[in-house]
Amino acid sequence: MLPQEAIPAGPAVLRPPVQGDADQIARACADPDIARFIPFLPSPYSRDDALAWITKAMPGVWENGGAGFVVADPVTDEVLGTAMLKPPDRFGATEVGYWLAPWARGRGVVTAAVRTLAERAFARGVPRIGLLTDVENVASQHVALRCGFAHEGVLRGAGTPRGGTPADIAAFGRLSTDPGDPITPFLPFFPGGFPGGSLTDGVVRLTPLTTADAADYFALASVPDVMDSHVPPAEPSYAEIEVVCRYAGHRWLTGQRADIAIRDARTGAFAGDIQLTGVVPPLGQAMLGYSLHPAHRGRGMVTRAVNLLAGWAFTHTPLRRIVAGTTPGNTSSQRVLERAGFVREHLVEGLLPGPGGSRLDDIQWARTRP
Known part of the structure; x- marks a missing residue:
């Protein structure tokens, strides 16, 4: 789908992961919010888990036509998060996934990464990209809207079980023919955002x-x-x-x-x-x-x-x-x-x-x- 090479993405750079990223990935995946909204990650998440993701999971994604990147600081090369496109389905459509380290939030990094991946994929003929996130993960849904992904509904009980109950999943999607402009919420949150605004x-x-x-x-x-x-x-x-x-x-x-x-x-x-x-x-x-x-x-x-x-x-x-x-x-x-x-x-x-x-x-x- 995409070449295994570094891609500039505004305040970040997308590059294939290397084994030297393992410690930073493990530290990021110890974050409670990442653990909460990506419940299939091992918990506690160890350096060995990060190495398995780098050396086994990601090569499999690339081999099957997907793309997996570390989102890194373009100056220091610090790991800020990850972003990936799943292998395409039989119609050529794919799905984007991502997480952002706690120390990188609030800088527009993941929005730039997702937008860059989408544009690169559409330029290579991908017709549609889906974006699925836990219905309670409002920050991730903000990313979807800022990247021009339209809200398409809720998939009840479609997520990985959390606390014994499958999570409900908010579905967003973007077509190659969509303009891709940021979607402004009709009802903005109170000053201070969600959930702390008032x-x-x-x-x-x-x-x-x-x-x-x-x-x-x-x-x-x-x-x-x-x-x-x-x-x-x-x-x-x-x-x-x-x-x-x-x-x-x-x-x-x-x-x-x-x-x-x-x-x-x-x-x-x-x-x-x-x-x-x-x-x-x-x-x-x-x-x-x-x-x-x-x-x-x-x-x-x-x-x-x-x-x-x-x-x-x-x-x-x-x-x-x-x-x-x-x-x-x-x-x-x-x-x-x-x-x-x-x-x-x-x-x-x-x-x-x-x-x-x-x-x-x-x-x-x-x-x-x-």
Whole structure:
């Protein structure tokens, strides 16, 4: 597929691995994130494991038409990571894989390496390159988008088992006919990125929902009046809550929805949740939802959260319109929307599923970009 020679790649150089790289590769593969998201790597990872990869695994990749490189510093030759193209399938398509050492992150190194490999492969007639990554590996998904790989879906249970359960895999792909331009997320993360970014007004703080919030989120979803406002009105299982939390970064990055924790800014306590869902990019529209634990009610926290989120959305995303819905009897939620600048637009009879197969009316509200 590619010649076994060094290839310049912006802030790095791609070159075939040599036995002298073994110590640095072993040190990098001791990183918890590499171990977490590439679970088929030996653990603990030793110098002998690195030598086996260099002297046995990589020659096999080259012999079968693939390509395997060390990503190195062009000046010091320090190992920064690895990048490879798998042997092509019967249609000539391939798949790119990579990891980056902890000491090399945040420098655009792996993005440059993947982009360079893709361009070289397409120039040699490869029609398609796939990129598969753990659904929780948001950093790797960022690389995919920056390299022009389009999100194509999720392969459930297709990954190497981790903790006894096969991982879900986010699938990206790029065709030789694609422009290859970086793909800008429709919903950027809060300042500070994922998962550490946040918005605050000094009273409430909004942070991305993560797996660390699963227990608190489940407790909130189990509150009776919160359950009643679900669509459909039912208590979710803990497993369902875990999926929402595990997928939160992926769904946000790929523009599907933003799931957010509402926190007490002073204590950091989990107080509730707020979401942007039903995102329709051609319309510039998304739907707002929220709930608050009874222990934190009566302080205006939801109104503050709605104002924070709407202000961010109208400033930092292409959204022009945020809609929300309430049942006629949910006067507290209606007051929140009114205080946050939402305007009542109309009532849709029987839109919402209710208890016991009933149907409930929905009052629809909207707030538009100033």
